[in-house]
Amino acid sequence: MLATGFFSVRGVVQFIYWSDPAHRDQSLEPWMPLGFVARSYDVERDALAAALELSPGANKGVPLEDLAETRGQEFEAFAREVEAVIQDLRSR
Amino acid sequence: MTEWLLAALPTYGLPALSASIFLACLGVPLPASMMLLLSGAFVASGDLPVVLTVLTAFGSAVIGDNTGFLLGRYASGFLARHTEAIQKVGAYLQERGAWAIFLSRWLVAPLGPAINLAAGASAVSWRRFLAPELAGEVVWVGLYVSLGAAFGHALTMLSDALSTFIGLATSLTLMAIAIRLLRQHRVRQRKSVAFGQGS
Numbered sequence: 001m002l003a004t005g006f007f008s009v010r011g012v013v014q015f016i017y018w019s020d021p022a023h024r025d026q027s028l029e030p031w032m033p034l035g036f037v038a039r040s041y042d043v044e045r046d047a048l049a050a051a052l053e054l055s056p057g058a059n060k061g062v063p064l065e066d067l068a069e070t071r072g073q074e075f076e077a078f079a080r081e082v083e084a085v086i087q088d089l090r091s092r
Numbered sequence: 093m094t095e096w097l098l099a100a101l102p103t104y105g106l107p108a109l110s111a112s113i114f115l116a117c118l119g120v121p122l123p124a125s126m127m128l129l130l131s132g133a134f135v136a137s138g139d140l141p142v143v144l145t146v147l148t149a150f151g152s153a154v155i156g157d158n159t160g161f162l163l164g165r166y167a168s169g170f171l172a173r174h175t176e177a178i179q180k181v182g183a184y185l186q187e188r189g190a191w192a193i194f195l196s197r198w199l200v201a202p203l204g205p206a207i208n209l210a211a212g213a214s215a216v217s218w219r220r221f222l223a224p225e226l227a228g229e230v231v232w233v234g235l236y237v238s239l240g241a242a243f244g245h246a247l248t249m250l251s252d253a254l255s256t257f258i259g260l261a262t263s264l265t266l267m268a269i270a271i272r273l274l275r276q277h278r279v280r281q282r283k284s285v286a287f288g289q290g291s
Contacts, residue, residue: 003262003263004260004267006259006263007263010256011256011257014252014253014256029098030099031098031102033102033134033139035134035137036102036134036244038137039244039245040244042245060139061102061105061134061139061140062102063103
């Protein structure tokens with residue numbers, strides 16, 4: 001019964017938390033592949049790849065961390081770049 | 093831990109999914125459902141092949157469940173001697189366990205590993221176990237991959253909502269079982285009292 005109470009309260013708390021749209025954008029994580037990022041932020045995968053000067057389709061399943069490494073960048077710097085490109089693509 | 097596992101999925105691909113599902117079926121506390129949701133999202137974003145992902149998830153779950161069942165069977169002597177609960181659960185499963193086995197694959201998933209062991213340890217035949225087990229895993233894989241594919245853009249939200257729902261369903265089930273056992277216990281007590289007065 002305690003557990004049921006716990007999960008009910010948790011449900012309500014989560015509902016309130018996720019009702020705020022600001023909480024819904026997932027921040028970029030090192031493990032996310034580019035296609036997943038494109039879907040999460042609702043931008044074209046190929047457009048995102050092109051804007052980052054990556055060949056479309058060649059990076060399937062490759063996490064951001066590894067993409068950053070092949071570009072000789074730190075993950076944080078690369079993530080900021082990706083975010084900027086997403087903003088740019090969204091505003092078009 | 094969860095972050096590390098999620099990172100393993102794009103890096104190691106389907107073997108990582110397979111291993112975590114297999115171990116989760118045996119009761120190792122891994123976020124297999126979350127991994128499956130993420131796989132669904134990767135299928136939608138073109139980072140994983142759909143057919144192979146579904147087959148891998150389904151195959152690993154079935155192998156995991158049946159390994160649990162076999163472990164229960166081999167350890168049945170030991171388990172029967174040490175836990176009365178296993179025997180009770182086993183008797184119930186034999187009687188009308190199909191639904192319990194089916195639902196513990198996806199709706200009350202946290203009970204799955206225990207049900208596998210109990211079914212193996214009790215008199216439940218492998219055939220009786222297999223049909224609801226396969227059906228249940230079809231629902232689990234189908235549900236989580238499609239939800240992951242449809243709502244991959246809000247994965248944490250989806251995973252939070254699902255785990256709360258599963259937790260609620262599981263705790264309600266356990267509560268119902270506890271109430272029922274308590275009632276049976278009381279009825280038995282009353283009977284024995286009545287019998288005592290009668291004699």
